[in-house]
Amino acid sequence: MNKSLLNFLWFVLILCVAIPLRAQSGCDDSPENPTVVLALVGSAGALFSTLRSRMKARRNSSAR
DSSP states (O other), X not given: OOHHHHHHHHHHHHHHHHHHHSOTTOSTTOSSOHHXXXXXXXXXXXXXXXXXXXXXXXXXXXXX
C-alpha cells in the first residue's frame, strides 16, 4: 500500500471513531462528556507510539 492511501485510511478511521463520540448538539449539554473521552483516546495513542519506539530501540541495542 502506498503511504498516502494508508494515511487517508487512518484519517477516515479516526473520523469514524470521533464522530459518534461527539454529542448530537455539541459538548455543552452532553452527559457523557466526549471531550474527555477523545482526550483519553488521544493520550492512549501517544503512549502506544512512545512505548513502541522505546521497545524498538531496546530491541535494536540488544541485538548488537
